[in-house]
Amino acid sequence: MTTATAANGFTDAAFESFLETRSAEPDWLTTIRREAWQAFSEMDWPARNDEEWMRTDIRMFHLDKFALPTEPATAPELAPGLLTHDVELGGTLVSYNSSATEDSLIGELASKGVLFGSLDRLVVEHGDLLRPFFERQVVNRTHDKFAALHAACWSGGTLLYVPKGVAISQPLHGMSAMGDSGVDLSKTLVILEEGAEATMLSETASTSPNGGGLHCGSIELIVEPEAHLRYVNLQNWSTSVWHFAHQRATVDRNASLQWTIGALGSKLAKVNQQVALTGPDANAQVNGVMFTEGRQHLSYNTHQHHMAPYCRSDLLYKSALQDRSRTVWRGMIKVDLAAQRTDAYQRNDNLMLAPTARADSIPGLEIEADDVRCTHGSTSGRVDEPQVFYAMSRGYTRTEAIRLIVAGFFQQVFDRITIESVRNALGDAIASRVQDLDQQAAPEVQG
Amino acid sequence: MSETLKITDLHVAVEGKPILRGVNLTINRGETHALMGPNGSGKSTLGNAIMGHPSYDVTGGTIEINGQDIMEWDASERARAGIFMAFQRPMSIPGVKMADFLRHAATNVRNPERKEGEDLIPMREFRKELKEKMSQLRMDVEFARRYVNDGFSGGEMKRAEILQMAMLRPKFAILDETDSGLDVDAVKLASQSIAEIGGAEMGILIITHHDKLLDYNAPDFTHVMLGGKIVETGGVELAQELYTQGYDRIRAAYPEEAALEEELAEETATA
Numbered sequence: 179m180t181t182a183t184a185a186n187g188f189t190d191a192a193f194e195s196f197l198e199t200r201s202a203e204p205d206w207l208t209t210i211r212r213e214a215w216q217a218f219s220e221m222d223w224p225a226r227n228d229e230e231w232m233r234t235d236i237r238m239f240h241l242d243k244f245a246l247p248t249e250p251a252t253a254p255e256l257a258p259g260l261l262t263h264d265v266e267l268g269g270t271l272v273s274y275n276s277s278a279t280e281d282s283l284i285g286e287l288a289s290k291g292v293l294f295g296s297l298d299r300l301v302v303e304h305g306d307l308l309r310p311f312f313e314r315q316v317v318n319r320t321h322d323k324f325a326a327l328h329a330a331c332w333s334g335g336t337l338l339y340v341p342k343g344v345a346i347s348q349p350l351h352g353m354s355a356m357g358d359s360g361v362d363l364s365k366t367l368v369i370l371e372e373g374a375e376a377t378m379l380s381e382t383a384s385t386s387p388n389g390g391g392l393h394c395g396s397i398e399l400i401v402e403p404e405a406h407l408r409y410v411n412l413q414n415w416s417t418s419v420w421h422f423a424h425q426r427a428t429v430d431r432n433a434s435l436q437w438t439i440g441a442l443g444s445k446l447a448k449v450n451q452q453v454a455l456t457g458p459d460a461n462a463q464v465n466g467v468m469f470t471e472g473r474q475h476l477s478y479n480t481h482q483h484h485m486a487p488y489c490r491s492d493l494l495y496k497s498a499l500q501d502r503s504r505t506v507w508r509g510m511i512k513v514d515l516a517a518q519r520t521d522a523y524q525r526n527d528n529l530m531l532a533p534t535a536r537a538d539s540i541p542g543l544e545i546e547a548d549d550v551r552c553t554h555g556s557t558s559g560r561v562d563e564p565q566v567f568y569a570m571s572r573g574y575t576r577t578e579a580i581r582l583i584v585a586g587f588f589q590q591v592f593d594r595i596t597i598e599s600v601r602n603a604l605g606d607a608i609a610s611r612v613q614d615l616d617q618q619a620a621p622e623v624q625g
Numbered sequence: 626m627s628e629t630l631k632i633t634d635l636h637v638a639v640e641g642k643p644i645l646r647g648v649n650l651t652i653n654r655g656e657t658h659a660l661m662g663p664n665g666s667g668k669s670t671l672g673n674a675i676m677g678h679p680s681y682d683v684t685g686g687t688i689e690i691n692g693q694d695i696m697e698w699d700a701s702e703r704a705r706a707g708i709f710m711a712f713q714r715p716m717s718i719p720g721v722k723m724a725d726f727l728r729h730a731a732t733n734v735r736n737p738e739r740k741e742g743e744d745l746i747p748m749r750e751f752r753k754e755l756k757e758k759m760s761q762l763r764m765d766v767e768f769a770r771r772y773v774n775d776g777f778s779g780g781e782m783k784r785a786e787i788l789q790m791a792m793l794r795p796k797f798a799i800l801d802e803t804d805s806g807l808d809v810d811a812v813k814l815a816s817q818s819i820a821e822i823g824g825a826e827m828g829i830l831i832i833t834h835h836d837k838l839l840d841y842n843a844p845d846f847t848h849v850m851l852g853g854k855i856v857e858t859g860g861v862e863l864a865q866e867l868y869t870q871g872y873d874r875i876r877a878a879y880p881e882e883a884a885l886e887e888e889l890a891e892e893t894a895t896a
Binding site: 570574575576 | 726
C-alpha cells in the first residue's frame, strides 16, 4: 500500500499535524475547521434511539481503524469511469484517497472564468471568491458527528464554479478512488451563478474489489437564480466501504436542478440528501437508482424543503435488492408557510430479488402552507413469476428474463435522466449484477 | 420427413388436482388443429403444459418434438425448439419496449445455441423486418415503442401476440383463446392475420369457443376436450356443430368425462 496516513488516527495531535500540512489555506477556513473539530470532539456518535439512525446499526464502525490523510498519496493506475463512455468532457478530476492526482479544464472554459478541479488547490488560489459560499453552510457542519468530522478534516474534493451567464455544454467529470483501507473525506462544492448552466458527473470507485475504507463526505450544490444544473453522483465503492454523506442543494428563483444518484457500492451507506427550494418557481428533480447485494445496507434520508412559493420538486427513488441486502428510505417533503402553490412529489419503489432482502420505505409530509399539492407513494414487491414465464416462453433464459424485468423496473427512472451516458452506465452496471433468484423464490419445472 | 409435435397420454395436475387425464394429440407442421370444449375442460392447461409452465405438474405421459422428449426442458428451451403460445392473458412488462423485447426474443429463438451476452440481430435488419410485419398486420408503428402489453387494450394485446408469433416464426403455435374479448371485426382481423403470417408453415393448435377464428384457418382436425381428455376428433364440420349446437351431444356420448367435468366446474365455482 502506498497510502500515507498518520499513525495515530483521528486524535487532537493528528488533527494539528493535518492542519500543519494545510498551512496555505486561508485563515477563515482554518477557523471553520477548528470549530468543527471542537464540535466533533464534543459530540457522541449517533445512537439507535435517535430516530434517524434507528434502522441503521453502526456499532461495528470504529473510526480508530482509519486515519487522517496527511500527505498526497501516489495513485495506482485507475480503471476508466463508468459515466464517461462516449462523452466529450469539458474537464476531468481524479483523486485517490482524498488527494487530487490530476485535474484539467479545457481552455475555452477557463477563459470564461470557469473554475474546476481540486477544491484543496482552488480554495487556496481563490479563497476570497469562495469564502461566502463556505459561510453559507449549505450543509450544516454540526448536523451530527460525521458532518463535524468532515467539516474539520475534509481534503481533496471538487470545485465547479460557473460565473454568471456562462453555459457549459460539455459535462465535467470527477472520479474519486480509494485504495484498500483508504479514507476519502472529499467535499464537493458546485456553484452556478445567476443564469449559468452546467452538467457534472461524479463517481467513486475502489481500487481493490473487496477493499475496505471510509468515506465521510459532503456535497453542496448552489444553484443561483435562473441557473440550470444537472448533477450526477454514482457511488460505486467496494461493498466493504463505510459511506457517510451529507448532501444538500439550494435552488433559487427560476433555477432548476436535476440530481441523479446511483448507489451500487458500500457496505453501509448513510446519506442525507436535501434539496431546498429557496426562490419562487425553482424546480428540482431527484432521481435515485439503488442496487444492493450481499449484506449491503443503504440508508437514505431525503428531504425536499419548499421555502418559497410556486416551486416544484419531484423525487423518484428505485431500488432492487438481492441476497440479504437492505435499503432504508425515509423521505420528507417540508413546505414552509411561505411556500404557497407548492407542487411536490416523492415516490420510492423497491423490487425484491430475494426473499431475504428487506426494504423499508417511509414517506413523510410536513406542510405549513394551505394551498399546495403534495403527493407521495411507495411500493415493494418481488419479481413476478408470470412475467418471467412469459419472457421465457419467448426464448429468454430465466436469468435474461429477470434482467429484463429489472431493467424495465428501472426504466421509469431512466426515462427521466436526460444524460445518455448516465442511463447506459447505470443500466449496464445493474444488468451485470443481477443474479438468478434463489431456488426458494423460483420454483423450477418438475418435468 | 414432416416435423411433428406429439403428445402421448399426458396427465397434468395443478396444485395437486388432476386436470388432464391422458391426452393424446399429434400435430404435424403445416396442419391446423382446433381444440374446443366447455370451460374448465382443460384446454388452457394443455397449452400451458406444452409451453412448460412451471405451475403445471406433468404427472404422466410425454411431449415430443420429432421424437425428442422435451419434458425436462424449460419454457425457454421449448421456445427455442420452435414452440410458441399466444397467451390468453398476456403479461405486461413495464419499462421494456415491444421492439427491444422482440429483438432479443427473436435472436434467441432463431439461434437456439446463442449464449447469454452474444450479439443480437443487427438493429437495422430487425427494425426493417418488424416494420414489414407490423404493416402486414395493419398495426401502427408506434406499437413497437410502447412498453410490452402495458396499458394495451384487449384487442391490442391479442394483436401483439400475433405480431410476436410472426416475428418468432415458430414451428408449432398454440393460440389460447386469441379471440376471447374481441369484437367481431377484431376476431376477423386476427383470423386473417394468422392465415397471412403463414399458417401453412406452422402446426397450429387453436383453442377457441367460437368458429370465427377458424374462418380463415379451416382446421384439418377438430378435437373436443371434456373432463381432461380429448373425447372426439373430427374435421371442420365438427367445429361448426359445436359452435352452433353446444356440447349436449358430446356430454351424452361421454358420461364419465362429463361427470368429471362437472366435478371440476363445481370445485372451480366453490373455490
